Amino acid sequence: MRCAIVGSGLVALAAYATLRRGGVAPGDISVFGTHADPTEAWRTRAEAIRQQRMRSESDGHLAAQSFPGLAVHEAVRRGSPMPLLASVANRYHPSVGDFLAHARSVRARSGWDESFRARRIERIQAVGGGFELDGDGPFAHVFVATGHPGLARPDDLPAAVHAYEPHEYGPQVTIVGAGMAAATEWLNALAAGAEVISVRRREPLRRPLNVPRPLFSKRGLGSFHASNPEARATTLRELSTPSYPPGAAWDEPLRAAEQDGRFRVAREVNGAPQVITATGFEHGFRRDPLLADLVDAHGLTTHDRWIVLASDSTVPALTDATRSLSLGGVAAQWAFPAADTIAGAKYAAHAHLRRVCRTR
Amino acid sequence: MSYTLRGRIESRLAAVLPALAAALALHTWWAIELVAVMLVVGLALDALLYDRVLAYQPGWAAVPLGGLELALVYGVLHGLGIMAPLAWALGLYATGWLAAQICAHAVFPRLRPEYGEAGGELGRVGSLTAVVVTAVVLGGLGAAYATRPPTIHLHGTVQGPLVIRHPETLTGGTVLGGIVVRSNKVNIRHVTVVGGENGIDVEHASHVTLDHVRVLHVTMDAIHVRDSAVMVDGCTVAAPSGAWVQGIDISYSMGRAMSTISHCTIAGVREGIVTHSSTVEIMGNRILDTTLRGISLGEMSMDMAEGNEVTAALGVGILCEDHSMCQIEHNTVAGTRVDGTQDLARQGIAIEAHYYAQARIAHNTVVASPGGVRAFDNSVITR
Numbered sequence: 001m002r003c004a005i006v007g008s009g010l011v012a013l014a015a016y017a018t019l020r021r022g023g024v025a026p027g028d029i030s031v032f033g034t035h036a037d038p039t040e041a042w043r044t045r046a047e048a049i050r051q052q053r054m055r056s057e058s059d060g061h062l063a064a065q066s067f068p069g070l071a072v073h074e075a076v077r078r079g080s081p082m083p084l085l086a087s088v089a090n091r092y093h094p095s096v097g098d099f100l101a102h103a104r105s106v107r108a109r110s111g112w113d114e115s116f117r118a119r120r121i122e123r124i125q126a127v128g129g130g131f132e133l134d135g136d137g138p139f140a141h142v143f144v145a146t147g148h149p150g151l152a153r154p155d156d157l158p159a160a161v162h163a164y165e166p167h168e169y170g171p172q173v174t175i176v177g178a179g180m181a182a183a184t185e186w187l188n189a190l191a192a193g194a195e196v197i198s199v200r201r202r203e204p205l206r207r208p209l210n211v212p213r214p215l216f217s218k219r220g221l222g223s224f225h226a227s228n229p230e231a232r233a234t235t236l237r238e239l240s241t242p243s244y245p246p247g248a249a250w251d252e253p254l255r256a257a258e259q260d261g262r263f264r265v266a267r268e269v270n271g272a273p274q275v276i277t278a279t280g281f282e283h284g285f286r287r288d289p290l291l292a293d294l295v296d297a298h299g300l301t302t303h304d305r306w307i308v309l310a311s312d313s314t315v316p317a318l319t320d321a322t323r324s325l326s327l328g329g330v331a332a333q334w335a336f337p338a339a340d341t342i343a344g345a346k347y348a349a350h351a352h353l354r355r356v357c358r359t360r
Numbered sequence: 361m362s363y364t365l366r367g368r369i370e371s372r373l374a375a376v377l378p379a380l381a382a383a384l385a386l387h388t389w390w391a392i393e394l395v396a397v398m399l400v401v402g403l404a405l406d407a408l409l410y411d412r413v414l415a416y417q418p419g420w421a422a423v424p425l426g427g428l429e430l431a432l433v434y435g436v437l438h439g440l441g442i443m444a445p446l447a448w449a450l451g452l453y454a455t456g457w458l459a460a461q462i463c464a465h466a467v468f469p470r471l472r473p474e475y476g477e478a479g480g481e482l483g484r485v486g487s488l489t490a491v492v493v494t495a496v497v498l499g500g501l502g503a504a505y506a507t508r509p510p511t512i513h514l515h516g517t518v519q520g521p522l523v524i525r526h527p528e529t530l531t532g533g534t535v536l537g538g539i540v541v542r543s544n545k546v547n548i549r550h551v552t553v554v555g556g557e558n559g560i561d562v563e564h565a566s567h568v569t570l571d572h573v574r575v576l577h578v579t580m581d582a583i584h585v586r587d588s589a590v591m592v593d594g595c596t597v598a599a600p601s602g603a604w605v606q607g608i609d610i611s612y613s614m615g616r617a618m619s620t621i622s623h624c625t626i627a628g629v630r631e632g633i634v635t636h637s638s639t640v641e642i643m644g645n646r647i648l649d650t651t652l653r654g655i656s657l658g659e660m661s662m663d664m665a666e667g668n669e670v671t672a673a674l675g676v677g678i679l680c681e682d683h684s685m686c687q688i689e690h691n692t693v694a695g696t697r698v699d700g701t702q703d704l705a706r707q708g709i710a711i712e713a714h715y716y717a718q719a720r721i722a723h724n725t726v727v728a729s730p731g732g733v734r735a736f737d738n739s740v741i742t743r
Contacts, residue, residue, distance in 0.1 A: 213415075214362040346473070
């Protein structure tokens, strides 16, 4: 057994599919996680906010190769070129249903279930020849994809329901936040007939994807990787500002509701009967017990809330010619600002595969 | 896609492979030269413009950028005097463009999953491919240069007729008494021919180009082509010696590649351009004061006449006749005159189909031609 993946969500499945495409057999990979279904955690949150469409585009899927993308699949299924044309114009966003169906097929084809072990890993320990995971191992190559550490809940709103938890809508709903989940909740609550009060500290940022497009490729990453640690942290802080895509599909319902007096913006919650906090996730490795222990036990370099990584998402102090420890998902932002997207998952997965291949 | 400069270059060089293969299969120098020009123009734009202006290039941008590159490629071809048949050249360009799209959106991401995040860079395979493509293109250009026919510069007036039996480029000067071409790969540029029966006589030859030739005072055909494939561009035919002189006559060349006649000016002859049993593209010519017909596409020819101006022809402006199939579009026919006989087919007809001919016409402008557009004798005109 040479490879291990810690975590069993979407990022883990992307990494697993990439390893499989690189020729690593299921018997050589162990996936440690709490959910056998890699879509479960994400799907639960998407269902909670009643998300219909992905923010990602045609290549936002979990298979190792980006082509054929979801637009191609949909075009074939519908017998229509429209998804392809929409994709060329950056107007294609797959449905959540299509994304999940494709993820299920990736899971089935890749042999994921053969490698999955239902176990939460508490500790990663560097040893000769690799890493031990709670005493198991050693594994020469470990990919850590534990996901977001938890939901961010404002301290002053202990009774509020988080957007990513199941909920219904009363006649008047106060929604805290200004990102993608908040915008989705505004539309959901309006569609359910509620009056919506948007509580936010700043005007929402409108951006098609989580980060500007050049930062998804080497073109933008080059200067990001070359910047000094504080500049890099500043960039990451700026990019973590909540945003949602531009477009009439978002603006028109809000404008109409505003005219009808059913949507307004407020600075404070001010005793509202139902409060939904669309405030995303907790930030930083310290919120993740496994990563916090990894840093403390091995004296890893950190900067503010980020673990300092090499540009290929590996932990420099624990990676050499014979072994590698890679981070995927949100914890890998130091290497890839959009690490918590599918593109980010694949970026880390590709780099991890290169490490694995190098030591075969 | 957010390309790096290296990614743009590697992707472009690798994606040109299908067009390069097509060019090699065509087995003509102009095709290799066209691919080389496409590459040079594209790489220059990559380095000087796209990389600086386009931090992110959406998929739809390939359409306007493809149009821009096509215009620049056309301009460079024209500037370098590379004479490529338009339809084939457009086909080759379209092949290259389409291949580039398929490669960028499907083939490269399929073969190299990190293609997008690598900014279009193709890794070691890409570098190797780039080297191979560059070597093949440079090799092709080198071979074209090394095997190019000798160039003979004529100075002043030379007594003809000149008989050309080997590939060569003849340029400049004036030839008295005509030029006879009996070899493939002959280029005649900026030569004036005065007198003789046929001004330039091309028989049993391919890859012959007549570039900006002037033919004056001949007694039969200014340019006489039999069983040959020629490209005639920018020629001038005038001052015929006698009433039976024809401008350009391309006949019995159906077994050869398509010929083209473009941007010529022909005045005062019996028929301006005549074809028999041939396939010819006739584009952008000016034909004036003919005494029989302006353009005559005849005897089972398959021709296209597009963008020509036929002025003051006696009897008929453009004729498609005798089982020919003609595509006649975007021409201007003005002042076609009634010839004074009782022949109904010569009553100042601008565009005519005659004797089992099939003419497809569209977007032509007919001015002051009393006969209008007509079909005779079991012919069909479709619009």
